[in-house]
Amino acid sequence: MLRLFGLVAVGALLAGCSPQVGPDDWTLEPIPFETALGRTDFAFGMHQLATDGSGGFWASSGRSWLHVGGDGETLAMFSADDGDPLAGIGAMAALSDTEFVATRSTRVPVLSVLDTTTMKWRDLPGEPPVSSDDFGDFAFGDVAVHEGDAILVRYQPRPPDAYLDYQVLRVDLDDGSRTLLYSAPISLGDAPDSFPGVPPVDVDADADGRIYLATPSERIVLDAEGAVLSAEPQSADHPRVSVRPDGTALWWGGEPEKSAIRGVTIGGSAEAQEAIAQREDCDDVYRTDALWLSDGEAQHPLPFLCGANAAVWTGDSWVVAIGGEGDGVLVRLTPPDARD
Structure with missing residues (x-):
């Protein structure tokens, strides 16, 4: 169980200061990367993240792509051309240190595997509509990976009486065969800000x-x-x-609550620190969902990083993407037990 002591989070500190990190504190560290204009930790917001299997991560948003290695080195940064499959990623998850699985938007949803050494795609077979009450691959949501299989969220319309079901499918990434694991209805009133898109359902898996x-x-x-x-x-x-692999989970959703946990921002530019500090108060950001921790015993509110775009565990920390155009930051979020 993570240690949950300390004071209420103080937030980002002024650049150049040396914050004192206690043994029970979480640390929040802006992640710098190289761009054509130089090194920065404050740019545009990323909306998809995947571990690279070697302690680093891939990040994408629209046509923009970034790969940061486990040692912090910028391994790749580029913008995909219009029409390139890389320009239409919906969700992604690591399959190995050289492959990840992704959902893509074409005329119909596609589940694909990308070889990051060659940047070549391999599409999995889809399911067309087969009847008036089976819409096939109507829409895909998030995706995760476990032991070489994709764990995929798929949406199915349910006219005339219901709006949608979301389904959780296990997909064999060799032959594309599918197993339905779970299904539940979702209401048009759920997450109304997502309309006309489908209400979001996020998925992940532990070891x-x-x-x-x-x-x-x-x-x-x-x-x-x-x-x-x-x-x-x-x-x-x-x-x-x-x-993370042991089942400790970060969740974003709901209203913030008072917390005795402290987060300390270390390093980073003044702009990145300010962006992190703004997300201690969920009322001051566009995405207001608060951060919670579950550790197998209970759920605990965490007083930082409201309204994240995406997060992934890689190495010994989470990477969390926050912000949008002009205030985006990638934050390395390390729990106290990972520093022991």
Whole structure:
């Protein structure tokens, strides 16, 4: 269990100061990277993240791509051309240190595997509509990976009486075969800010195959076969979940609550520190969903990084993407037990 002591978070410190990090503090560190204009830690917001399998990560937003290695070196930064499959990523997750699986938007949703050494795609077979009440691959949501299989969120319309179901599928990434693990209805009133898109459902998996679902109305944990292990209510416009291998999870959703946990921002530019500090108060940001920690015993509010775009565990910390155009920061979020 993570240690949950300390004071209420103080937030980002002035550039050049040397903050004191206590043994029970979380640390928040802006991640710098190289651009054509020089090194920066404050630019545009990223909206998809995936570990690279070697302690680093890939980040993307629209046509923009960034690869930062485990030692902090910028390994790649580029902008995909219009029409390039890299310009239309919906969600992505690492399959190995040289491949990741991604959903793409074409005329129909596509699930693909990208070889990052050659930047070549391999598309998995889709499912066309087969009847008036089976819409095939109507829309894809988030994706995760466990033991070489994709864990995929798919949406199915349910006219005339219901809006949508979301389904959790296990997809064999060799032959594309699918197994339905879980299905539940989702309401048009869930996450109204997402309209006309579908309400978001975020997914991740731990090393034991447990599946974590963040929906606009619930935080759900399934076993590897799709049986519900736990379900907690929430109200979230932009639900997010990111899990480390042992099942400790970060969730974004709902209102903030008082917390005795302290977060300390270390390093970074004054602009990046200010962007982090603004997200201690969920009322002052566009995405207002608060951050929570679940550790297998309880759920605990964390008083920082409200309204994240995306998060991924890589190496011994989470990488969290916050902000949008002109105030985006990639933050390395390290829990106290990872520094022991």
